[in-house]
Amino acid sequence: MPLTKDEIKLVDKMLKGDRVALGRLMTLAESRHRSLPGILERINSSAYDSYVIGITGPPGAGKSTITDKLITQYRTQGKRVGVIAVDPSSPFSGGSILGDRVRMHEHAMDDGVFIRSSSSRGLSGGLARSVSEMIKLYGAFAMDYVIVETVGVGQTELQIMDIADTVVVVLVPEAGDAVQTMKAGLMEIADVFVVNKADRDGAKVLASEIKSIISIKSYKDLWEPPVLLTSAHVNEGIDDLKNQVEAHKDYLHSTERFKEIRDKRKVEEFSSIIKENIDRELSKKLESEEVKKIYELVRSAEIDPYEGARRVIQKIM
Ligand SMILES: Nc1nc2c(ncn2[C@@H]2O[C@H](COP(=O)(O)OP(=O)(O)O)[C@@H](O)[C@H]2O)c(=O)[nH]1
Ligand SMILES: [Mg+2]
Structure with missing residues (x-):
C-alpha cells in the first residue's frame, strides 16, 4: 500500500523533529492504521536503535514516578528519552493517564523528551505490535532510550520481556510478599528489582525476601538481578537504578544476548x-x-x- 502525499509529508516532518507529526504517527500506530508498514519502511534506514527499558509492577507502585525521575537522570547526560505508558484504566475513568501527565509534566517543555500515554483498552488486539511500532517511531525521532511503563499483574496482554531490553520490576511492600511476586511470574522476567516506597514499613523485609529467592534460584545467565530500594517521590535510589540499568545494558552487549534479543525481535x-x-x-x-x-x-x-x-x-x- 503506497503512502499518500500527506503521509509522506507527515513522516518527513517527524524526521525533522516535528513533535506534532510524531504524535500523529503515534496515533496511527495505536489504531493499527494500514499505512503503518509503509511509514515504518520509509523511516527504517534513518532510525536509531533506541535502548528499551520496561518498567512493570502493580498499579500505584510508583512506576510513573520512577520513570519521571529516570528521565531526569538521562536528560542530565544529554540522552533523549521517549516514554510509552500503557495504562489499562478505562478511557472513562482515565484517572491515571491524567496522573502520568501530571507526574511527568516538568518534561513537557523539553524537546529531548516525549511522553505518550495509551489506554491498553484502545490498543487491545495488537498491543505488542502497536508498542513495537511506537518504539520504532521513537527511534526515528532519535531517542536514545524508550521507557515502556506497563502494569504487571499476571495476565497483562503485553509481554514486556519480548519488548524491553532491560525489564525493571517495581514492587512495594503493601502489594504483597515475595511469594506472590513469584506467583505473578515477575521473578522470571526481572533484570532489575526495585522495591519502591522504601520509606514505608516492610520495604527492607521485602527486599531481603526477594534477594534470598534470587540466591537459591539458579539463573541461566551470568546476570543476577540486583534488588534496589528506592523512594522515588523524593528521588532516592534513582541514580543507583540508572547505574544498574546501564550495567545490565553493558552485560547484554558484552555477551551474545543483545544480538539474540534483537534478532529474535526482527524475526517476530x-x-x-x-x-x-x-x-x-x-x-x-x-x-x-x-x-x-x-x-x-x-x-x-x-x-x-x-x-x-x-x-x-x-x-x-
Ligand atoms: N511514600 C511514597 N510514595 C510514593 C513513592 N513513589 C511514588 N509514590 C506515590 O505513589 C503514588 C502512585 O505513584 P505512580 O508513580 O503513579 O504509580 P504507578 O501506578 O505505578 O505509575 C503517587 O501518589 C506517588 O506520589 C515512594 O517512594 N514513597
Ligand atoms: Mg503509572
Missing part, C-alpha cells in the same frame, strides 16, 4: 507484519458479495456451516 516483527497483511487481505475478501451470499445460504440452512466454510475458503485462498 517480520512474521507479524506478514500475518497482519494476510489477515487484512483475507478480511477484505470476506466482505465480498460472493462470500455474503454463502453466509446467507448458511443462515437459511440451505447448506451446513462446514460446506459453507469450505466454499468460502476455496473462494478466498
Whole structure:
C-alpha cells in the first residue's frame, strides 16, 4: 500500500523533529492504521536503535514516578528519552493517564523528551505490535532510550520481556510478599528489582525476601538481578537504578544476548507484519458479495456451516 502525499509529508516532518507529526504517527500506530508498514519502511534506514527499558509492577507502585525521575537522570547526560505508558484504566475513568501527565509534566517543555500515554483498552488486539511500532517511531525521532511503563499483574496482554531490553520490576511492600511476586511470574522476567516506597514499613523485609529467592534460584545467565530500594517521590535510589540499568545494558552487549534479543525481535516483527497483511487481505475478501451470499445460504440452512466454510475458503485462498 503506497503512502499518500500527506503521509509522506507527515513522516518527513517527524524526521525533522516535528513533535506534532510524531504524535500523529503515534496515533496511527495505536489504531493499527494500514499505512503503518509503509511509514515504518520509509523511516527504517534513518532510525536509531533506541535502548528499551520496561518498567512493570502493580498499579500505584510508583512506576510513573520512577520513570519521571529516570528521565531526569538521562536528560542530565544529554540522552533523549521517549516514554510509552500503557495504562489499562478505562478511557472513562482515565484517572491515571491524567496522573502520568501530571507526574511527568516538568518534561513537557523539553524537546529531548516525549511522553505518550495509551489506554491498553484502545490498543487491545495488537498491543505488542502497536508498542513495537511506537518504539520504532521513537527511534526515528532519535531517542536514545524508550521507557515502556506497563502494569504487571499476571495476565497483562503485553509481554514486556519480548519488548524491553532491560525489564525493571517495581514492587512495594503493601502489594504483597515475595511469594506472590513469584506467583505473578515477575521473578522470571526481572533484570532489575526495585522495591519502591522504601520509606514505608516492610520495604527492607521485602527486599531481603526477594534477594534470598534470587540466591537459591539458579539463573541461566551470568546476570543476577540486583534488588534496589528506592523512594522515588523524593528521588532516592534513582541514580543507583540508572547505574544498574546501564550495567545490565553493558552485560547484554558484552555477551551474545543483545544480538539474540534483537534478532529474535526482527524475526517476530517480520512474521507479524506478514500475518497482519494476510489477515487484512483475507478480511477484505470476506466482505465480498460472493462470500455474503454463502453466509446467507448458511443462515437459511440451505447448506451446513462446514460446506459453507469450505466454499468460502476455496473462494478466498
Ligand atoms: N511514600 C511514597 N510514595 C510514593 C513513592 N513513589 C511514588 N509514590 C506515590 O505513589 C503514588 C502512585 O505513584 P505512580 O508513580 O503513579 O504509580 P504507578 O501506578 O505505578 O505509575 C503517587 O501518589 C506517588 O506520589 C515512594 O517512594 N514513597
Ligand atoms: Mg503509572
